[in-house]
Amino acid sequence: xxxIRIRRAVTSAAFxxxxxxxxGGCSIEPWVKPYERDHMxxxxxxxxxxxxxxxxxxxxHDAREGARGATGGAGGGCGCN
Amino acid sequence: MTRGIVVGLLLLMLGxxxxxxxxxxxxxxVLLHSYDGGGVTIQGPSLLVRKQFxxxxxxxxxYYVDRVSSASIDVITTASPYKEQRTQKSIGFDxxxxxxTMNLGVISSEExxxxxxxxxxxxxxxxxxxxxxxxxGYSLGNNEVRRRGDxxxxxxxxxxSYRLGVSQILTKNLLVGLSFETITDExxxxxxxxxxxxxxxxxPIGYSxxxxxxxxxxxxxxxxxxxxxxxxxxxxxxxxxxxxxxxxGVKGGTFEIxxxxxxxxxxxxxxxxSYSQTxxxxxxxxxxxxxxxxxxxxxxxxxxxxxxxxxxxxxxxIMKGGWKFIEKGSLNIVFDHFMFDYQDFRDLRSIAATPxxxxxxxxxxxxxxxxxxxxx
Numbered sequence: 001x002x003x004i005r006i007r008r009a010v011t012s013a014a015f016x017x018x019x020x021x022x023x024g025g026c027s028i029e030p031w032v033k034p035y036e037r038d039h040m041x042x043x044x045x046x047x048x049x050x051x052x053x054x055x056x057x058x059x060x061h062d063a064r065e066g067a068r069g070a071t072g073g074a075g076g077g078c079g080c081n
Numbered sequence: 082m083t084r085g086i087v088v089g090l091l092l093l094m095l096g097x098x099x100x101x102x103x104x105x106x107x108x109x110x111v112l113l114h115s116y117d118g119g120g121v122t123i124q125g126p127s128l129l130v131r132k133q134f135x136x137x138x139x140x141x142x143x144y145y146v147d148r149v150s151s152a153s154i155d156v157i158t159t160a161s162p163y164k165e166q167r168t169q170k171s172i173g174f175d176x177x178x179x180x181x182t183m184n185l186g187v188i189s190s191e192e193x194x195x196x197x198x199x200x201x202x203x204x205x206x207x208x209x210x211x212x213x214x215x216x217x218g219y220s221l222g223n224n225e226v227r228r229r230g231d232x233x234x235x236x237x238x239x240x241x242s243y244r245l246g247v248s249q250i251l252t253k254n255l256l257v258g259l260s261f262e263t264i265t266d267e268x269x270x271x272x273x274x275x276x277x278x279x280x281x282x283x284x285p286i287g288y289s290x291x292x293x294x295x296x297x298x299x300x301x302x303x304x305x306x307x308x309x310x311x312x313x314x315x316x317x318x319x320x321x322x323x324x325x326x327x328x329x330g331v332k333g334g335t336f337e338i339x340x341x342x343x344x345x346x347x348x349x350x351x352x353x354x355s356y357s358q359t360x361x362x363x364x365x366x367x368x369x370x371x372x373x374x375x376x377x378x379x380x381x382x383x384x385x386x387x388x389x390x391x392x393x394x395x396x397x398x399i400m401k402g403g404w405k406f407i408e409k410g411s412l413n414i415v416f417d418h419f420m421f422d423y424q425d426f427r428d429l430r431s432i433a434a435t436p437x438x439x440x441x442x443x444x445x446x447x448x449x450x451x452x453x454x455x456x457x
């Protein structure tokens with residue numbers, strides 16, 4: 001139970017922090033400059049290069065394991081735009 | 082029957098489309114999949130098409146089929162082998178505005194004994210100078226469960242999912258992702274065919290069967306941490322850990338490491354994955370008597386077990402110079418080998434002098450994917 005409470009507290013704190021930043025329009029100076037993101041833009045750095053394949057294999061896991069959820073990323077990408 | 086979890090397939094596809102600040106690429110994928118293990122074969126196609134328009138909108142559509150032929154350990158010990166087909170269709174819609182995207186989707190899945198319809202909604206936003214992408218998502222599913230050969234049986238399942246995802250560029254070579262998801266189910270949650278076994282001295286084999294009884298609610302929490310690191314020789318190293326627990330007492334952990342290496346037109350992938358879980362509170366391989374407790378289950382996915390798998394994949398880039406309206410393409414093959422080992426689920430194909438002393442069950446499975454992708 002203690003683990004569950006800690007996990008929920010961390011999740012709540014993360015939500016609150018992120019919401020405050022998004023709503024407040026954070027103006028943190030990016031420490032990785034746009035011109036330094038060529039490695040991030042490389043296709044081998046994509047968290048999900050083939051959605052049709054990753055969705056299928058996640059389905060295989062879901063069907064045979066008790067665990068479920070949190071399999072999708074927030075999206076990879078290079079943040080170059 | 083493959084239950085409501087199948088809906089997750091497209092839910093993931095829709096959810097993953099939400100990279101903030103940029104719409105999904107225009108692409109089409111044609112995939113053929115094949116699963117063979119534990120007496121079950123599942124094959125079928127999956128077609129996925131995405132297309133942008135007006136530089137602000139993107140639509141996607143998916144058609145997916147599972148053709149199932151099952152003589153699994155459950156089926157051959159308590160029922161008869163069967164064949165069935167599940168067909169799933171979905172459409173998704175993405176809208177881009179400045180640094181945020183919104184996505185909506187509908188997923189519909191049909192089997193002869195299960196119908197599912199799921200609505201998804203999500204938003205993503207880039208913050209911190211585009212170093213961070215935050216995604217929030219919600220899904221609502223309304224499913225109907227039926228039982229072949231029993232026209233009087235009909236029940237429902239309502240599913241809700243809440244998702245939070247953050248991806249963060251930590252250094253120019255390191256990308257990290259965090260995902261949280263809570264899923265709640267309410268309704269008829271067990272397989273309407275599966276049975277538990279209990280000690281029965283009046284039976285020649287020492288035990289008899291009766292139908293499973295599950296709680297009508299189920300809530301799970303999962304948290305995953307992923308990283309991807311760009312190596313000095315143009316290759317990528319990936320790692321992932323997922324922690325899981327639910328209100329049925331199941332606790333699971335998943336660990337995966339992978340390596341991606343491009344060579345000219347080829348890209349090679351390798352992964353090792355390990356999964357283990359504890360059993361659910363109301364699971365038993367053999368109950369001491371009939372209706373031993375309020376809830377009874379003998380689903381091996383609720384037992385204590387572990388699985389190890391290896392995955393290798395190769396991608397070959399084609400049409401590098403483009404062809405007609407196609408900008409580029411790729412041909413892909415992926416092979417996964419799974420090894421499942423159960424700690425408290427016994428193989429009832431063997432007859433034991435004393436029920437409950439049969440050998441523990443295990444099986445291997447092979448999964449193949451062949452797919453072609455085209456960008457336009």
